[in-house]
Amino acid sequence: MEAKTVQPVNLETSRTIKRKKSYKQPWVLHLMVLPAAILVFIFSYIPMSGIIMAFKDYKPALGIMDSPWVGLKHFRYMFENDYFMQIAWNTLFFACSKMVMNLIVPFLFALLLNEVRKMALKRTIQTLVYLPHFLSWVTLSGILIDMLAQTGIINQLISNVFGIKPIFFLGDGAWFRFTIIFSDVWKEFGFNTIIFLAALSGINPSLYEAAEVDGATRWKQTMHITIPSLIPIAIVIATLALGNVLNANFDQIFNLYSPLVYQQGDIIDTFVYREGLLSGQFSFATAVSLIKSVISLILIVISYRLAYKFAGYRIF
Template sequence: MNAKRLRELPLHLMILPGAIIVFIYHYIPLGGLVMAFQKYMPARGIMSSTWVGWRNFEYMFSLPSTLEVFWNTIFIAVMKIVAGLVVPIFTAILLNEVSRAAFKRTVQTMIYLPHFLSWTILAGILIDILSPGQGIVNQMLGWVGIQPIFFLGDNDWFPYTIVISNEWKEFGFSTIVYLAALSSVDPALYESAVIDGAGRWRQTWHITLPGIRPVIVLLMTLSLGQVLNAGFEQIFNLYSPYVYESGDIIDTMVYRMGLLDAQYSLSTAVGLLKSVVSLILISVSYGLASRFANYRIF
């Protein structure tokens, strides 16, 4: 073993536990994907179950709810991606204009805290504050003459409630990324703009946004790989049969089919299709990131 390999040995030993965990929980279970092409019977096991080829996929697309579930997933995920770009950028620009460091740090801490709470905790909070009967949000709407809204039980409101609550939880974390990018913009550009008579809005449009454009493009392209991930944990804790029409997504559909209805082969087929499409989207997004933001993994 040469000197270079000997120096790198501690680094390889440090990564070994993580690699073992990934192998156990991510690679070994891949063998179970053969259930998507079987009529899986738990009593027989994978090796003895009957092979049915593409029949599970054909049946999946024949279900009346399949296209609805895929549409819900894409619709909610795309709205989350758009909100996840616009809100943090806007917040970061506003915070960047704050001159008082103590106030700026306080605001950053307040908007960052929800990121550390699980959806199990936040779901209980949201169910209470959005309750049509005693929720504080509907009480405030009643003060201005608006009838109570069942945010978590109305198909017209549920997707938007999901997006807004998700952004409330996560935008503080994303804001830090853009604040870091803003710190790299040359202050001399702003000084020159002031001399030329540019106001705050023109400085933002012609200096701030172009200065962080590589980061915006990078995060936007990388987010394309999450189009089929609408957030299982959040929706699972907030939805109900009342909003299956607008809130049921691929992950919750797989959960109900596989664990509640014991349709293991069908749920595996749905999950496999999602994984294949997600792999394609992730590959495309990394290709776009490499081309437009000069971002490469290897």
């Protein structure tokens, strides 16, 4: 920048000056990172300091600093509470079931899609299956609530074909769990195939040619070439998913659950929302989410270490 204000005496020197300036101007690079760094400081690091609320009895009138310290009161209350144990279990159940299904279904789908030889058909299928990923859970819950209602299309179909009574998909605990997992897989499986399809396109074609010469059927090629080539990326995905065992998808459950299914459907995040913002138990809710954040942090660090160790995976 300064170089522009200096009147160049002759061409040669001005170029060397400019080159040196631009190559050695880390302050410009600092300037470029600055806006992002400030925003992150305000909206991520300042709230992190707010977790001291978990060790206090926060009163809005007193502010965070002047509210009285209560030590581990909220944590003790949490672990002595049967309902908290139930939602912790629900959270684990939903997150793990989704994780397993969201690995298996896209894996199989990618294998089948790989066998489609008509490019136009393949592309159409891809376009359609990626779509639900981009619709919000608000939209999808609107659709699901409509379709799964007593008079909705699904129940009509069931009663017409099987002649059984309508099912309370969103009002019965067991069916609620099924609906949550099924609809999550329906929404995400297409998008999750992307990574497998990328891995499939990276397989060396000469492997298949060699197998062909040796007389291997397509089934044998799939078992001995395709699947083994996908295993490493599947392991990376499974390992990285470990950090998400406490994320059961707030948006989905929040938009589909009701007090009828709290016992089987309530999760940590929805509980934090209700306790904190609806009931005003700010400190208790912060304590609950702090426990969740700490466990998640530990799991993420472990999972990235494992992914790096076994597959050399790095994010940057």
